[in-house]
Amino acid sequence: MPFHMVVFVISDCGMNCPFCNQKPWREAHPRYEMPMSDLHLLIRRAQELGVVFDAVEFTGGEATLWPHFKEASRLVMESGIAKRMDTVTNGIAWHVLTDPDLLQWYPTIKLSTSHPHPDSHDALRRVWGDRLLENSMLHVRVPTEVNADYLPARCSIPTYVAYFDRVVYYCCCTWSTCAHIGMDVKSDPELWCPVEDDFVAHFANRKFDKPICSVCLNNSRNLKRLWGI
Numbered sequence: 001m002p003f004h005m006v007v008f009v010i011s012d013c014g015m016n017c018p019f020c021n022q023k024p025w026r027e028a029h030p031r032y033e034m035p036m037s038d039l040h041l042l043i044r045r046a047q048e049l050g051v052v053f054d055a056v057e058f059t060g061g062e063a064t065l066w067p068h069f070k071e072a073s074r075l076v077m078e079s080g081i082a083k084r085m086d087t088v089t090n091g092i093a094w095h096v097l098t099d100p101d102l103l104q105w106y107p108t109i110k111l112s113t114s115h116p117h118p119d120s121h122d123a124l125r126r127v128w129g130d131r132l133l134e135n136s137m138l139h140v141r142v143p144t145e146v147n148a149d150y151l152p153a154r155c156s157i158p159t160y161v162a163y164f165d166r167v168v169y170y171c172c173c174t175w176s177t178c179a180h181i182g183m184d185v186k187s188d189p190e191l192w193c194p195v196e197d198d199f200v201a202h203f204a205n206r207k208f209d210k211p212i213c214s215v216c217l218n219n220s221r222n223l224k225r226l227w228g229i
Contacts, residue, residue, distance in 0.1 A: 002054040003203075004157070005082070006172040007042070008164040009034045009058045010066040014092040021217060024179035025164075026061055034164075039072055042163055045195050046081040054159060057086035059172070064093035070102065077105045088112060088135055094120035098127045110135040143225065144180050146211045153208040153219035161203055167192050168199040170206065177212040 008025070011032040020026070046053065056076045063069060064087070073085050088110040089097060097109060110133045111124060124132050155171075162169040169175060170191045178185040185191055191210065193202040213219055 002052065002083075002159060003161050003200075004055050004057065004086075004159045005042075005053045006057045006059050006160055006162040007034070007039070008032075008060060008162065009063050009069070009072070010060040012065050013060060013062045013090070014065065015062075015090055021173060022060070022176050024176040028175075028179070032061075033066060034068075036068055036072065038163075038166055039068075039075065041166060042195060043075065043079045043081055045199075047079065049198065049200050051081060051200055053082040055084050055086040056082040057088075057172075059088065062090055062092055063087050064089055064096040069096055070099060073102065073105045086110075091120035091124060094123050098123055100127065103127075103131075107131065108133050143215045143222070144182075146181055146214050148214065150214040150219060150221040150225075151209045153213035153216060154221050155208045155213070155216070156218045156220055158206075158208070161199070163195065166195050168195050168203070170203065170210065170212075171216075171218075173216055173218065174212065177216055181211060181215060183211065 011026045011029045013020075013026065017023075058066065058069065058072065060066070066072070076082050076085060084107050085102075085105040086108075087106065090112050091097075108131045109124075109128060111121065112135045157171070160172045162172045162174060164175065169185070174191055175185055178191070188210065190202075191212075193199040208219075214222075216222070
């Protein structure tokens with residue numbers, strides 16, 4: 001199964017939405033910006049392991065506020081470690097995403113429609129057309145009560161892993177979901193792997209049966225308790 005690698009590049013967002021599922025990570029790492037050396041390391045390790053990610057997704061925070069957003073996108077694609085780039089944006093730095101060079105690396109971009117400024121939405125639509133997708137998912141509070149009845153999870157994003165501070169994590173929600181339930185992410189060695197180790201083998205047989213999986217918004221077993229469906 002090819003991995004979808006979510007790379008945390010910046011904690012700044014320009015907004016502070018109370019429902020943000022990465023709010024705990026952002027608050028724990030204020031003013032964080034990933035150095036390019038960390039990206040070079042990820043590229044090198046992926047090449048050494050023979051990995052071609054289904055996608056590399058820059059996230060945060062608002063990834064387009066990262067000063068290296070365009071350069072890093074180019075480096076990832078030219079390195080051959082990913083089939084495509086991906087990102088979700090709040091549109092606050094819409095001028096970054098109107099750069100036509102990005103069209104060759106990003107098949108689509110996703111615009112969170114919670115608080116987009118009309119001008120940014122219109123500007124992005126002019127450049128991206130039908131390749132601009134709207135992420136209008138309902139926002140709910142993440143549950144904090146671990147319940148084994150919701151395990152193993154039926155994960156809607158089973159290929160996702162995450163990279164931050166030279167460590168690869170179980171999924172893109174690992175850090176923040178651990179914070180939601182008061183768990184130290186490093187307390188379970190199955191949840192993380194130094195990028196210098198064989199993270200492909202480490203995460204090859206995930207069962208999505210971890211306590212964090214029982215409260216994750218991407219666990220479809222949670223649909224009834226979250227949305228009543």
